[in-house]
Amino acid sequence: GAVVSQHPSWVICKSGTSVKIECRSLDFQATTMFWYRQFPKQSLMLMATSNEGSKATYEQGVEKDKFLINHASLTLSTLTVTSAHPEDSSFYICSAKTDWRETQYFGPGTRLLVL
Amino acid sequence: SQQGEEDPQALSIQEGENATMNCSYKTSINNLQWYRQNSGRGLVHLILIRSNEREKHSGRLRVTLDTSKKSSSLLITASRAADTASYFCATDAYGNKLVFGAGTILRVKS
Numbered sequence: 001g002a003v004v005s006q007h008p009s010w011v012i013c014k015s016g017t018s019v020k021i022e023c024r025s026l027d028f029q030a031t032t033m034f035w036y037r038q039f040p041k042q043s044l045m046l047m048a049t050s051n052e053g054s055k056a057t058y059e060q061g062v063e064k065d066k067f068l069i070n071h072a073s074l075t076l077s078t079l080t081v082t083s084a085h086p087e088d089s090s091f092y093i094c095s096a097k098t099d100w101r102e103t104q105y106f107g108p109g110t111r112l113l114v115l
Numbered sequence: 116s117q118q119g120e121e122d123p124q125a126l127s128i129q130e131g132e133n134a135t136m137n138c139s140y141k142t143s144i145n146n147l148q149w150y151r152q153n154s155g156r157g158l159v160h161l162i163l164i165r166s167n168e169r170e171k172h173s174g175r176l177r178v179t180l181d182t183s184k185k186s187s188s189l190l191i192t193a194s195r196a197a198d199t200a201s202y203f204c205a206t207d208a209y210g211n212k213l214v215f216g217a218g219t220i221l222r223v224k225s
Contacts, residue, residue, distance in 0.1 A: 006157075032211060043203060044158075044215045093157055095213075102146055104213060106158040 003027055004096050006107035013084055014115055021079045021110045023094030029074035030096030034104060035067070038091040050077050084114040121204060121216040129224050134191040136219040138204030139184075145209045147180055149189050152201045152218075161189075161202075196225040 003026040013019050023033060032051050036044040048064075050056040050071035058064045068080040077096075081088055091111050095104040120139045128134055138147070146165045150158040164171045164180045164187065171178045177190040191198055201220050205213040 004157075034212070043217050046212055046214070049212060091155070095158075102163060102207065103148070103160050105160065106150075108157040109155070111155070 002105045004094065004105045004107040006094055006110050008110060009108060010111040010113075012113045012115065015085055016083055018080055018082045019084055019112060021081075021092055021094075023077045023079070023096065023107050025075045025096040025105070028096075028098060030077075031074065031099045032097050033071055033077040034095045035069060035077075035079050036093045036095070038093060038109075044093060081112065084112070086114045088112065089114045121219050123219060124217070125220040125222070127222045127224065128194055130194060130196055132194055134194050134198070134221055134223070136189045136202050136221070138187045138189070138216050140206045141185065142208050144182075144206045146207045147187050148205045148207065148213065149178060150203045150205060152203065154200075158203070191221075194223045196223050199223045
C-alpha cells in the first residue's frame with residue numbers, strides 16, 4: 001500500500017513553455033501533498049505544501065506565480081512550471097501523507113529538462 | 116535552509132561490511148526519518164524514530180537518536196551491493212514538513 005505515482009517521469013520542453021506534473025496517491029487519500037526539487041548531487045528542497053481544497057503554502061524563495069500548485073482532490077496534486085527556463089531544469093518529486101500517519105510517501109520523480 | 120547535516124558525504128565499503136551514517140540537526144524535533152534514494156529515482160522510507168525513542172531496528176537497519184546531541188545514526192549491517200544508494204535523514208519539527216540532510220552516498224562493492 002501507500003503508492004504515489006508521478007506523471008510524466010521525464011519531460012523535455014522549450015524555454016518559455018509551461019509544463020504540468022501530476023502527483024497521485026493511488027491507494028490512499030492524501031490530505032497533504034508536498035513538492036520538492038532536487039538538483040544533481042544535492043538534497044531535496046521543499047518547494048511547497050498543499051492541502052486538499054486550499055491554497056498551497058510556498059517556502060521562502062519559491063515563486064508562487066511560477067510554480068502553480070493545485071490540490072483539487074484527495075488523490076491528485078499538480079505542479080505547473082510556467083514559462084520554464086533552463087535554470088528550472090531539475091528533478092521534481094512529490095510526496096503525500098494522511099493526517100493519521102507521520103510518514104510521507106514519495107513519488108518516483110519527474111525529470112524536467114528545459115532547452 | 117537544510118537543517119540536517121550528514122557525514123560522511125560518501126562511503127565506500129565491501130559487501131558484508133557494516134555501514135554507518137550520521138546525521139545532525141539544529142532544532143527540536145517530533146521525529147527523524149531515514150530515506151534511501153537509488154540513482155535518479157524517488158525516495159524509499161526506511162525507518163522513523165520518534166523524539167522519545169533512543170534506538171530502533173528494522174531488519175538489517177539500526178537507527179539511534181540522541182536528542183541531547185541532536186544527532187542520529189543509521190547502521191546497515193552485512194551490507195549488500197543492492198544497498199548502494201544515497202541515504203538521507205529528514206527531520207519533522209512539528210510543522211508537518213520534512214527538512215532533509217545533505218545525504219550520504221553509499222557504494223557497496225561486491
